[in-house]
Amino acid sequence: MTAPDSVTAPDSVTEPESVLERPEVSPPEPWAFPDAERSELANWLSVVSYDIPGQYVISVCLAVPMPLELEPRDREGIATIMARTLDEGTALHTAEEFAELLERKGIALGAGVGDAGLVVDLDVSKRHLSEALDLLSQAVREPAFPANEVSRHVKTRLAEIDQERAVPGQRAAIEFIATYFDAGERASRPTAGTKATVSAITPQDLVAFHAANVAPSGATVVVAGDLSDLDIVSEIEQALGSWSAAAAQVVEPRAAAQVVEPHEAARAPDAERVVFLDRPGSVQTEFYIGCPGPDHGVDGGWAPYQVLGFVVGGSPNARVDAVLREDKGFTYGIRSGFRTRRRGGMFLTSGSVRADSTVEALGLLLDILDTAREGFTQEETKAGADFIGRTAPGRYATADTVAEEAAGLSLEGLTTDFTTANLQALLEVDAAALASAYNRYVTGAWTVVIVGDASLYAEGVRGLNRGKVTVIPA
Amino acid sequence: MGFVDGVSLGFVLVDVAEGFRPDAVEEAVCEELVRFAEQGPTDIEMESAMAQTERSWLSSLASQEERADHICHFATLQGDSGYINTYLDRLAEVTPAQVQQAAARWLMPRSRAVVAYLKQDGDTQ
Numbered sequence: 111m112t113a114p115d116s117v118t119a120p121d122s123v124t125e126p127e128s129v130l131e132r133p134e135v136s137p138p139e140p141w142a143f144p145d146a147e148r149s150e151l152a153n154w155l156s157v158v159s160y161d162i163p164g165q166y167v168i169s170v171c172l173a174v175p176m177p178l179e180l181e182p183r184d185r186e187g188i189a190t191i192m193a194r195t196l197d198e199g200t201a202l203h204t205a206e207e208f209a210e211l212l213e214r215k216g217i218a219l220g221a222g223v224g225d226a227g228l229v230v231d232l233d234v235s236k237r238h239l240s241e242a243l244d245l246l247s248q249a250v251r252e253p254a255f256p257a258n259e260v261s262r263h264v265k266t267r268l269a270e271i272d273q274e275r276a277v278p279g280q281r282a283a284i285e286f287i288a289t290y291f292d293a294g295e296r297a298s299r300p301t302a303g304t305k306a307t308v309s310a311i312t313p314q315d316l317v318a319f320h321a322a323n324v325a326p327s328g329a330t331v332v333v334a335g336d337l338s339d340l341d342i343v344s345e346i347e348q349a350l351g352s353w354s355a356a357a358a359q360v361v362e363p364r365a366a367a368q369v370v371e372p373h374e375a376a377r378a379p380d381a382e383r384v385v386f387l388d389r390p391g392s393v394q395t396e397f398y399i400g401c402p403g404p405d406h407g408v409d410g411g412w413a414p415y416q417v418l419g420f421v422v423g424g425s426p427n428a429r430v431d432a433v434l435r436e437d438k439g440f441t442y443g444i445r446s447g448f449r450t451r452r453r454g455g456m457f458l459t460s461g462s463v464r465a466d467s468t469v470e471a472l473g474l475l476l477d478i479l480d481t482a483r484e485g486f487t488q489e490e491t492k493a494g495a496d497f498i499g500r501t502a503p504g505r506y507a508t509a510d511t512v513a514e515e516a517a518g519l520s521l522e523g524l525t526t527d528f529t530t531a532n533l534q535a536l537l538e539v540d541a542a543a544l545a546s547a548y549n550r551y552v553t554g555a556w557t558v559v560i561v562g563d564a565s566l567y568a569e570g571v572r573g574l575n576r577g578k579v580t581v582i583p584a
Numbered sequence: 585m586g587f588v589d590g591v592s593l594g595f596v597l598v599d600v601a602e603g604f605r606p607d608a609v610e611e612a613v614c615e616e617l618v619r620f621a622e623q624g625p626t627d628i629e630m631e632s633a634m635a636q637t638e639r640s641w642l643s644s645l646a647s648q649e650e651r652a653d654h655i656c657h658f659a660t661l662q663g664d665s666g667y668i669n670t671y672l673d674r675l676a677e678v679t680p681a682q683v684q685q686a687a688a689r690w691l692m693p694r695s696r697a698v699v700a701y702l703k704q705d706g707d708t709q
Contacts, residue, residue, distance in 0.1 A: 165646055166642045166646075167639055167642045167643045167646055210628065210632070213632035213635070213636060214628060214631050214632050214635060215635050216632070216634075216635030216636045216637070216638055216639035216640075217635075217639070218639065218640075233639060233643060234639060235635070235638050235639045235642055238635065265601070265602065269602070504647075504648055504649065507646070507647060507648055508646040508647050509646065510643075510646070
């Protein structure tokens with residue numbers, strides 16, 4: 111009979127002396143995005159560096175403005191194939207030699223393209239930075255595009271296209287851009303190209319595309335990490351100072367960047383509708399739902415849109431998942447957010463639900479998105495702004511995230527002063543700002559793409575009266 | 585995978601290109617494993633393994649979350665929360681002969697289990 115007492119009475123348990131008092135949680139110290147050092151080389155290459163003590167892996171990002179509209183229409187995907195083959199052989203080294211040189215210094219080199227340009231990134235431990243910058247320079251300036259390597263990457267991309275079509279979420283995304291954007295826009299087609307355009311890419315095409323578009327003027331190289339005892343500008347000067355544009359292209363500084371004036375991609379005249387991709391026997395149904403949104407330069411600031419993404423569909427407690435996941439159990443998670451392009455943007459919601467909930471889930475989802483126009487509580491607003499603002503120190507703690515942020519913004523013509531100002535603006539976002547921002551863009555003009563079993567659910571979706579429903583085989 | 589006890593797993597992942605027989609590719613991988621177990625790593629392979637590990641290890645300590653995870657991992661499973669500070673030093677002491685011996689003990693093809701994800705005849709996807 112004494113046992114329960116000895117369990118419940120706390121003073122009968124000997125407290126180990128090493129147990130600390132639970133700390134009081136106090137508001138965090140003010141935090142600011144790291145300060146940049148900026149300069150420009152004689153070849154108009156911008157150099158931006160961030161000294162972040164304790165980050166012993168240095169991250170370097172080279173951003174070259176290269177709007178996807180510059181790709182020849184019948185070779186779309188060429189920028190992606192170029193990015194993937196930059197280090198597959200150069201003027202001085204074969205692909206295998208180059209790979210070995212990277213490995214011996216522990217250099218991780220990668221490259222990719224988005225709607226605004228090419229970003230080549232590398233991570234390397236501090237002591238191998240000079241060698242790494244030399245190899246980056248060779249890959250960017252003197253890629254050889256050997257036929258066997260090009261052919262391998264073309265085949266890899268073709269296999270990737272098959273895989274993308276097989277995965278419901280990716281299949282939905284491909285159909286979404288085709289439905290949402292006007293067919294004349296590059297944005298309506300996949301960044302990395304289609305089977306027809308990728309198959310046509312030759313080494314000669316890559317040589318020509320590289321010579322015409324990869325130039326230092328307008329480009330930015332960002333270096334972030336523990337830069338103590340390093341002279342970054344002289345390191346960059348050493349590696350990239352003699353980089354010049356191909357002869358045909360040297361006319362005036364920044365000419366390359368200005369070839370295509372950024373414009374907001376037009377929406378298709380019939381974008382406001384429902385496309386149901388039929389996949390008989392699907393056990394889950396995939397949704398991809400969107401309407402227009404702003405870019406980073408929006409009047410009134412970007413901060414409210416970041417908070418909106420979190421409050422509407424950024425976490426399991428956000429409005430969408432509070433109902434569809436927590437209450438109904440239809441999904442593992444559906445996410446919403448504003449996605450920017452150089453000009454303009456979109457408000458996107460995507461995720462999958464249990465197949466037998468398809469019709470009810472879509473109805474609820476669109477109702478939640480539409481009802482949000484009535485506004486947000488002060489509590490939701492504060493929770494969202496706190497989450498975005500107070501996780502920033504962790505999010506931007508590493509050299510690679512800082513370098514990526516700066517490189518990405520440079521392609522939009524922005525610096526990380528934007529990031530700093532936005533974090534400051536987050537503190538001022540209130541419920542009225544959220545409602546006004548949401549109503550400005552989210553008017554109910556939805557483009558909806560569904561991947562699922564149309565024979566079972568297309569009629570039900572029609573019954574929701576959410577726009578014309580087109581069923582096509584997936 | 586460094587399990588705390590029992591036998592850890594090592595993986596070789598191969599994507600077979602169109603037009604090649606998966607069993608022929610598997611055979612080539614096995615030949616390579618046997619050769620490695622006999623000859624051990626080259627100096628360049630040792631240099632590369634060290635340099636790549638140094639960078640990836642320091643990268644994984646760069647973010648607060650991953651660093652906390654590493655400290656927690658070693659404190660819980662190895663009883664040594666300071667292990668993260670000595671890992672690279674331990675690695676630097678590994679000799680080519682030790683790598684060769686480890687390969688000969690653990691990486692021989694006879695110990696393998698193979699999972700193949702294959703296209704069926706007539707599949708179009």
